[in-house]
Amino acid sequence: MDLLGVTQQLSDREHERLLEVRELVQNKIRKQSIEYWNREEFPAQLVKLLAQQGLAGLQLESCSHLLRGLIHAEIARADISLSSVVGIHNELVVGMLDELGSEEQRARWLPKLTAFDAFGAFALTEPEHGSDIAGGVQCSVKRDGDEYVISGAKRWIGMGTFSDFTLLWAKDAESGELGAYLVESDRPGFCATKIEHKIGLRIIQNADITFDQVRIPLANKLPGASCFSSANGLLMQSRAWVGWQAVGAMMATFDICKAYALERQQFGQPIASFQLIQQSLAQIAGNLSLCLSMMSDIARKQERGDLQMVDAAMAKSTATRLARESASLGRALMGGNGVVSDFEMGKVFCDVEILHTYEGTYEINSLIVGRALTGVSAFV
Ligand SMILES: Cc1cc2nc3c(=O)[nH]c(=O)nc-3n(C[C@H](O)[C@H](O)[C@H](O)COP(=O)(O)OP(=O)(O)OC[C@H]3O[C@@H](n4cnc5c(N)ncnc54)[C@H](O)[C@@H]3O)c2cc1C
Incomplete structure (x- = not known):
């Protein structure tokens, strides 16, 4: 439904790309997502289909912003939860690593992320700080030799229950400066618990995450994220x-x-x-x-x-x-x-x-x- 003809602004090639995505999500995602939504279950099979259509790497695709936006809308038209999976993954994980990560972090994670062979999570919100998080980050990072030690908690973190790593926003305990850190989920002291019984976006697995003296190497800091x-x-x-x-x-x-x-x-x-x-x-x-x-x-x-x-x-x-x-x-x-x-x-x-x-x-x-x-x- 595009009464004002916005999609006519796309080139023929981009319009074709949009139609391919529409066909996939309308025929293979829309109805199939309902049972997963009812069960609050992550649909790994459906996500693979989205990856086959190149949607795990949409952020890095060379295309107009209009096409990218219309693709996000098309996915939401079929299932809003899955559009959140694709959107958070692209905008806040792939995009953040690409823009703010080191060369080594990009080389290690982007190839897997852009095929949905790996997942990351974006962790800013905390149990006691949501709207006021800009000045309220409590999660802290302290340098100890050639490692950082992380303590604190995050809430509502999408994909947090199964992601390979979390992009964590935390405060330096000494300088008070905010930074971002890549924390692999198998580090001792990392614990993610699923938030159950949400009334919406039931397919997304949101987590409460605690960091109990989690140790990461200095190289896990994102060099581009310093405030x-x-x-x-x-x-x-x-x-x-x-x-x-x-x-x-x-x-x-x-x-x-x-x-x-x-x-x-x-x-x-x-x-x-x-x-x-x-x-x-x-x-x-x-x-x-x-x-x-x-x-x-x-x-x-x-x-x-x-x-x-x-x-x-x-x-x-x-x-x-x-x-x-x-x-x-x-x-x-x-x-x-x-x-x-x-x-x-x-x-x-x-x-x-x-x-x-x-x-x-x-x-x-x-x-x-x-x-x-x-x-x-x-x-x-
Ligand atoms: C399903 C889901 C997925 C999410 N995914 C992520 C994620 O992946 N990563 C992440 O970091 N975060 C995530 N979030 C967190 C989300 O960004 C926060 O829920 C949001 O920022 C609001 O914070 P809060 O829930 O603590 O509400 P609060 O900040 O406690 O707000 C409560 C109410 O008070 C109002 N309010 C607060 N301050 C003011 C003010 N000054 N003036 C007027 N009204 C005010 C708010 O608008 C709201 O109505 C997710 C949340 C949900 C529900």
Whole structure:
């Protein structure tokens, strides 16, 4: 559903690439993901299919930002959890190692990561610090001879239960400076526990991780990550990615609801014939078109290299707000069947809640925009 023709901006070759991804995820991922979602299970087989399509290395693919964004949206249109797996992996693990890692770290991990033969995790949030993590990191690193010793805890870390390593943001115990460290999961003192019973993104395995005097060599520090502004650069790009995820969520909402409205009969006619149902569909289509256009402008800014945090924050907060509104309309449009994951809409409805909260909550992203508009910060 692209009423305003945004995909026409792609070259023929890029359009073909988008269609290949769409075919794969619609035919081999969309329906198949439901049972994994119900069971809160990571679908290793489905992830292999995504790797075969080159999606484990999407971040390093030479293509336009618009194509990359539309691919993220297409994956979310089929399953939002798997789009988070692909997005976090590309934006925050592959991207972070590529931009901030040493030559040796890149050579060791990127070939495996870009085939989904290895997984990494991005660990910033802590049990006591979420929105205020920029000034609140407690996880600490202390140099001891030719090693660092790490102590502390992280929460909500995607893929943390099975990843080969964690990219950990921690504070130097002596200088207080923030840095990033690659911590392999088999190091003594590393312990990851799955967070159970999430209501959304149930396929992603999120972990509580504790670091009890974990020792790593000095070479495991990422040379490019020496203060919070290096994390901010990554988070700016990944906030834009969540905007694309929200676009995909609205595409899914529209697809599912339109098909249901044409098929479901009440009062002897398809519910699509009722004016109020058409109004809901029109509102969902309007939200989707608005956000698709906004995200294509964001992609243009990324192409020029002048995306600012305020742009990314506005895109993330606006797209997730409208995805949430659309999911709510879509869920109601489907009546009782709208709350059953097998009918897909209930699954989208729950997943959208997470988009609203992670990568900086809706409120915090709105306050970043508010700060830019007024020159006054509502948070420290
Ligand atoms: C499924 C999932 C996956 C995640 N994956 C990762 C991951 O892979 N790696 C990682 O590091 N993190 C991850 N996160 C963490 C995520 O980024 C945080 O949940 C988010 O930043 C919010 O932090 P919090 O949950 O501690 O909420 P809090 O910061 O405690 O916020 C609670 C409420 O207070 C509001 N609030 C806080 N401060 C203010 C203020 N000054 N003004 C107005 N309102 C305010 C918030 O908006 C929110 O509504 C994930 C989270 C989830 C749920």
